[in-house]
Amino acid sequence: MSYYIEELNDVNSADWKRLCEEREDGSFFHTLQWKQILEQSYGFKTHCFLLYRNDEPVALCPFYEGTISRIRGLISLPNSDYNHIIITDENDPLIAYHILEKCKEIAKENKLFFILITTLSELTKEHFSKYNPLPYPIGGDMTLDLEECSPDKIWKEKLSKTHRKYIKRFDNDGFIIKEINSMEDIKKFYKYYKKNIEFKKANPYVFSHFEDLLNIYSSEEMKLTLLYKDELVAGGQLAFLYDSRKTMYLRYLSLNRDLPARYHPTLYLYWDCIKRASEMGYNKVCFGRTPPYPNDVHYKVKDRFGCHYENEFSLIFSSSYLFKISYNIYYNIYNYMQKYVHNKSMDE
Template sequence: MAYSVEPLSGDNAHQWETFNHHSREGTLFHSLRWKKILEDIFGFNLRYYLIQNEQKIIGICPFVERIRGYFRGLEDIPHSNFNDVILDDSFNISDINDLLSLFSQKCSYLRFNVSNADILERITYSNFSGEETGNMVLDLKQTPPDTIQQTLSKNTLKRIRRFEKEGFRIQEITRRSDIGQFYQYYAKNMAHIRGKILPLSFFEMLWDFFAPNELRIVILTKEDVCAGGTLALVDPARKIVHHEYLALNRNLPHYTPTYYLDWDLIDWAWANGYEMVSLGRQKLDPDNPRFRDKAKFGAEHIPIHSRLVIFSKKVSPLYRLKRTLSRSS
């Protein structure tokens, strides 16, 4: 097989978009609109590559360049729930080392995700498994809202219905200038859980690139009281809704707005003909309350198969030492 790797450029951008659009693994997060947002808002040094086999595009690889001391690496793109290397069905997984050899000329190490775990078992380069995480995905074809409702406990249903009984309503944000109300409670919630607060400009750019047909932002309100809200990316072509960002009013301690907001998004997706709802990334940890809440609404954990491949002989012992020290601490 004559594999080659071609950097993304203005001349082949249409090939990237076409491959992403037609691939069953393609997502909005692989689109060049998403790439533009990551570059403009965060200033990431992104390196996107098309994989060719005898001039036919058989894969796309979105990476961010990282410099670690004297070593240059390529890693999976951040702030993206789906950031796999995508390969079509014609790729022979036994050729993975031939493909990796092309990247060995470009970097000291490569960190990437794939959907097919069997690919990783064929790697002969020095490699290490990555963080055990995954996406919590609800298949509405198998588990429609009526089925979910029957499995929810009486206490959970009571907490959901409480909002409507007390006069709370879902309000969809239809103007860019109103994003600030959602962002106010998003930022406060992230500060509360000590998470990374993304800038308002990021959410405004999401609006510019995806509204109105591929973006849904809602807040749960009663008069001048906001209980919280959600931002979801909507993919009509693939019939999937991505729950991306949560806003919460932490001054309402006796309410559980996350239940109502998750249920609202699921119900909306079903009513509008969507087949899948991704509730975001999560480690496989049944003891984690957020994991349990997502599983409660029918979401299944779809693992992300991650691997760090080291090409440089100097990097490998350094990384092994780092892992040893990290485990001992």
């Protein structure tokens, strides 16, 4: 069999789009429009390529230069809820070999210290594992299958009486939720998105990122909602829509942290998105990246709505002996801190 690699270009972009739309593991984050966001909003340098076997594309490889603790490396789909490569034939171990060889070449040419590859396939992980990767923390997404869990079933069987009361409280108290597209409303959304992220001691995206999203995506590809009563904003949700896979992706949550404790806007916003997705004929809602610990507070909230955990498998390969030594120290500290943080959340 003949294998060869082509860097993504205007000619083979049709193959990229076809794989993304036809494959079960294709996602919104593998599209060429998201590539534009990663380059324009985040400033990532792109190294996307396709692997062909006998003139047919067998792997979609979206790689970018990114960092781990300020050390530069080659990463599959950074800053994305789904960051895996797409392989059409899991049974062919040579696909993993050719992908890794190309990544090593890119890393060498660009003086990168590591290669981080993610896959959803356990068999593909085994193929890559033959090349001695370093350990990497477990990760994944929480997703809701609307064909298994309809909104009616979620309301009656998944949500407790208390959670239903929290959701109905917003309607009973006169709050309304609407789709927004005016710059004034988007600034309100961003205000509480920024405060929510800062409350969690993280770094929010700059407002220009949301302007880029509005310029690139239509109302059929992205929904922005705001939950409010008169001048009081409770929160909002930005969701991406990927019609090819009938999937809604919940991406940015805006929350007013100064609301009285009787209000729980996250529950209402999630519930509204589930109903919207169902009404649109979608069969899946992705609630985003989530720590893999059932006792984690974020895991618990999503689990209440009937979500299940989708594991991903990440493998990191060192391009530098110095990185290999320092990474092992970093990994041990990271694992310890993550267990401490998520065990702590059990009592909250």
